[in-house]
Amino acid sequence: MLRKLNSMPSKIGKSVLAYLLLIILWELLFKVNVDILKIWKTYNFPEPISVVKVLYGLIIDNTLFIAIQASFTRLLIGYGISLVLGISIGITLAKIKVLDKYYGPLILALQTLPNICWLPFAILWFGLNDNSIIFIIVAGSTFALTIATDTGIKNVQPIYIKAAKTMGARGFKLFWSVVFPAALPNIISGMKQGWSFSWRGLMAGEMFAATKGLGYTLMIGREYGDINQVAAVMLVIIIFGMIMDRFVFVKIEKNIREKWGLQK
Numbered sequence: 524m525l526r527k528l529n530s531m532p533s534k535i536g537k538s539v540l541a542y543l544l545l546i547i548l549w550e551l552l553f554k555v556n557v558d559i560l561k562i563w564k565t566y567n568f569p570e571p572i573s574v575v576k577v578l579y580g581l582i583i584d585n586t587l588f589i590a591i592q593a594s595f596t597r598l599l600i601g602y603g604i605s606l607v608l609g610i611s612i613g614i615t616l617a618k619i620k621v622l623d624k625y626y627g628p629l630i631l632a633l634q635t636l637p638n639i640c641w642l643p644f645a646i647l648w649f650g651l652n653d654n655s656i657i658f659i660i661v662a663g664s665t666f667a668l669t670i671a672t673d674t675g676i677k678n679v680q681p682i683y684i685k686a687a688k689t690m691g692a693r694g695f696k697l698f699w700s701v702v703f704p705a706a707l708p709n710i711i712s713g714m715k716q717g718w719s720f721s722w723r724g725l726m727a728g729e730m731f732a733a734t735k736g737l738g739y740t741l742m743i744g745r746e747y748g749d750i751n752q753v754a755a756v757m758l759v760i761i762i763f764g765m766i767m768d769r770f771v772f773v774k775i776e777k778n779i780r781e782k783w784g785l786q787k
Contacts, residue, residue, distance in 0.1 A: 546571050569754035578755040586740065587759070593736040594725060597653055601660025602721045609665045609717060610710065613672025614703075623673065630673075634666035638724040642731060656728030663724035664717035671713020675706030707779050715772050722760065 553570045556562045581587035616623040616630070641662040645655035679702050687701040729738025737756050744752030 566748055566750055569751045573751040574754045574758065577749070577751045578758065581740070581755065589735055590737045590740045591759070593733070594729065594738065597656050597736070598660065598721055598725050601657040601724065602664060602718065604657070604661050605664040605668055605717055605721065606714070608661065609668025609713070610672050612665070613669040614676065616669065616673045617676035627673070630666050630669050634670055638663035638720065639727045641724075642727060645728065646732065651732040655732045656725065659728040660721045660724040664720040667716040667720055668713045671709050671716065672706065675709025676702060678709065679705040708776070711772065711776050711779065715768070718767065719764070722764065
C-alpha cells in the first residue's frame with residue numbers, strides 16, 4: 524500500500540510532463556507556421572495561450588458551466604437509455620438464435636451508421652429540442668452495446684457453464700451467476716465505445732438543435748470564426764473523456780479482471 528502511495532506522485536509527474544511536452548510542441552508548431560513561415564493564418568490554427576484565455580473567459584462569464592450542465596443532462600439520459608436498450612437487445616439476440624440469425628447482421632449494419640445520419644429523423648419526429656438530441660445519442664450508442672453484449676455472452680468459456688451445471692445451476696441462476704459475469708469484460712468494452720458514440724451524437728445534435736450546451740458553444744465559435752473557442756470546447760470534451768476513462772471505466776475493468784483472476 525505504501526509503495527503504491529509513494530509511486531503516485533512520480534506517475535502524476537510523468538503524466539504532467541508528457542502533456543506539457545505536447546503543449547510545447549503545439550506552441551512551436553503555431554510559431555513556426557503562423558509567425559515565421561506564415562503558411563497559416565491565426566484564424567486557421569489555434570494558439571495554446573489564446574485557447575487558455577478563451578477558456579478562462581468562458582469560465583468567468585459562466586458560459587462553460589451552463590454548457591456543461593446542459594450537455595451532461597442530455598448525455599446521461601441518452602447514455603442511460605442506451606445501456607438499458609443495448610444490453611437488453613444483446614442478451615435477447617444471444618439467447619434466441621433465430622433472432623440473432625436474421626437481425627444480427629442488421630444490428631451490425633446500423634452500428635456502422637454515423638450519428639449524423641439520424642439527425643433528419645430526430646428533427647422530423649421530435650423537432651428542434653432536447654428530445655431529438657437524446658434520440659441521436661441513443662441511436663448512435665445502443666448498437667455498440669448490443670454487439671458487445673451479444674459477443675460477450677457467445678464467447679463465454681463452455682467449461683464455466685459445464686462446471687456450473689454440475690453444481691446444479693440452471694436457467695436464470697446459471698445466466699446471472701455465471702454467463703453474465705463472464706461476459707462483463709466484453710460488455711464494459713462496449714460501454715466505453717458506447718460512451719464515445721454518445722459524445723459524438725451529443726455534439727451532432729447540439730450543433731443543430733440546441734440553444735445551449737458544449738456543441739452549441741462550439742458552433743458559435745465556428746460561426747464567429749473563432750478557432751480558439753472551437754479548440755477550447757474540444758479540449759473540455761477531451762478532458763472529460765479522459766476523466767471518465769481513468770476514474771470509471773478503468774476501475775470497473777480492473778475490478779472485474781481481479782475478480783476473475785485475470786489481474787493481480
